Amino acid sequence: MTTTILSIDGDRFHINGAPTYAGRRWRGIRIEGLLFNSRMANAVVDDENPATRGAWSYADGDWSAERNTRALIAALPDYRRHGLLAIALNLSGGSPQGYSWHQPWHICGFTADGQLKPGYAARLDALVAAADAQGMALILGLFYGRQSQRLRDEDAVRAAVTGTVDWLVGRGARNVLLEIGNEVDLPVFAHPVIGAERCHELIGLAQARSAGRLATPSGRLLVGTSLVGPAAPPDSILACADILLPHGNRIDTPDGIRLHVLRTRTGAGYRGQPITFNEDDHYAFDAADNNMLAAIDSGAGWGFFDYRRIRERFEDGFQSLPVDWSIGSARKRAFFGLLKEVTGL
Numbered sequence: 001m002t003t004t005i006l007s008i009d010g011d012r013f014h015i016n017g018a019p020t021y022a023g024r025r026w027r028g029i030r031i032e033g034l035l036f037n038s039r040m041a042n043a044v045v046d047d048e049n050p051a052t053r054g055a056w057s058y059a060d061g062d063w064s065a066e067r068n069t070r071a072l073i074a075a076l077p078d079y080r081r082h083g084l085l086a087i088a089l090n091l092s093g094g095s096p097q098g099y100s101w102h103q104p105w106h107i108c109g110f111t112a113d114g115q116l117k118p119g120y121a122a123r124l125d126a127l128v129a130a131a132d133a134q135g136m137a138l139i140l141g142l143f144y145g146r147q148s149q150r151l152r153d154e155d156a157v158r159a160a161v162t163g164t165v166d167w168l169v170g171r172g173a174r175n176v177l178l179e180i181g182n183e184v185d186l187p188v189f190a191h192p193v194i195g196a197e198r199c200h201e202l203i204g205l206a207q208a209r210s211a212g213r214l215a216t217p218s219g220r221l222l223v224g225t226s227l228v229g230p231a232a233p234p235d236s237i238l239a240c241a242d243i244l245l246p247h248g249n250r251i252d253t254p255d256g257i258r259l260h261v262l263r264t265r266t267g268a269g270y271r272g273q274p275i276t277f278n279e280d281d282h283y284a285f286d287a288a289d290n291n292m293l294a295a296i297d298s299g300a301g302w303g304f305f306d307y308r309r310i311r312e313r314f315e316d317g318f319q320s321l322p323v324d325w326s327i328g329s330a331r332k333r334a335f336f337g338l339l340k341e342v343t344g345l
Contacts, residue, residue: 001172002132007217008242009033011274011299013085015135020085026296026342035276035301036339037086037139038079041094041182041319043072044123045107052105056096056321059314068323069123073130075325080134082327082336083343087131088278088303090141090182091120091164092148096321098281098307108150114159116167128173136175139245139278140168141226143181145188154193161202162209165221169213178206179245179278180225199225200236207242218242226278230260238269248280249305254294261298276301285334292335296342304335 007014012033014020024031046065047053056063076087091109109120124140131138142164143157151157161180168176180203181189185196192198203223210220226245227233233244244264251257261275277295280303284290295302306329308317315328327336 001215002128002175004132004135004137004175005216006137006175006177006222008222008274011272013274013276013301015085015137021083021343024344026344029296030299031296031342031344033274034296034299035086035137035274036084036343037088037276037278037301037303038084038318038335039088039094039279039303039305040072040323041088041090041141041144042068042096042107042321042323043087043089043127044069044091044120045093045109046119048106049104058322063322065119065123068321069127071323072325073127075327076130076134076136078327079336080136081345082340083345084136084336084339086137086139086177087127088139088141088179089127090144090179091116091124092142092144092150092182094144094182094319095146096319098309098317098319103146106147106150108147110151110156110160112150112152112156114151114156114163116160116163121167125171128171128176132175138176139179140176141179141182143189143194145182145186148188148194149190151191154191157191157193157202158205161205165206165209168221169210172214174214174216176221177243178221178223180206180223182226183228183247184225185227185229196227196234196237200240203237203240207240230256232260232263232267235267235269238264238267239271242273244273244275245278246275248277248282248291248295248302251280251291252282254289254291257291257294258298261295261300274301275299276303278303279305281305281307283331283334285338292338306331306335
């Protein structure tokens with residue numbers, strides 16, 4: 001059982017009963033209770049497609065899923081020293097190219113009938129424990145659009161939800177938030193039950209399956225799903241999700257971030273839940289205003305989404321395989337530098 005317990009109180013996050021960044025204000029803005037995170041979607045994935053697996057080779061050796069996870073675990077203390085409190089990952093990964101319409105790799109952590117694969121479970125177990133040791137949380141996604149066809153049918157999707165919930169509560173993973181799907185408002189999911197119109201069914205399934213089984217204030221897993229927007233979440237999701245996980249990828253201006261948070265909070269189904277962006281690839285960290293600062297100004301947390309662009313180096317990007325998990329590029333240093341200033345750590 002983890003000693004790190006992530007919970008919510010109103011629209012704020014708590015760790016072990018105290019608000020995150022307790023008492024912290026920055027430039028007059030309340031930082032206390034926010035959750036800053038970084039998207040590490042491919043933290044525990046492996047590629048089972050022999051035609052694409054070789055593309056992720058290291059300069060000094062073949063691709064290794066175990067090496068990938070170990071290197072991330074080794075970097076966690078440095079992230080924590082800069083004020084990061086959460087890692088966002090997905091059991092179905094994310095495009096190693098950042099964005100790509102054709103995704104032939106096979107990086108889904110579930111079998112066709114929805115069983116969690118042992119290798120994924122072992123790597124996730126190590127990461128849960130390592131994050132716990134740093135007092136950090138995981139935002140654990142289950143489904144990713146272009147990999148959802150690996151699951152046979154809706155019964156397999158539901159089995160993946162219940163099986164992962166059982167796995168998490170069996171280990172007392174009290175530092176894990178569950179994200180049902182990545183950007184479920186995109187029309188890329190093979191099974192409609194994952195999509196925005198019906199995702200509330202899976203959120204409710206995970207909540208009910210874990211109810212009364214965790215020694216936390218809620219007694220169960222906290223569950224939500226992410227959406228790319230920029231429209232506010234559907235009322236059905238607002239009405240049941242414990243946490244709201246918008247993405248800022250399609251929001252090009254800081255004022256657009258502020259407007260999105262306002263739209264969400266004025267939605268008919270909004271119940272005062274905390275909001276944290278867990279993916280945004282708009283940076284400008286040295287500017288007077290940017291998407292990260294706009295989220296903070298709106299009382300929302302923010303998540304760094306970094307991938308390797310064409311002709312960039314191994315050091316660049318946290319999503320592109322193989323990953324250099326160090327804070328070793330200009331973009332990474334800019335984000336973590338601003339985060340350290342904001343959080344005062």
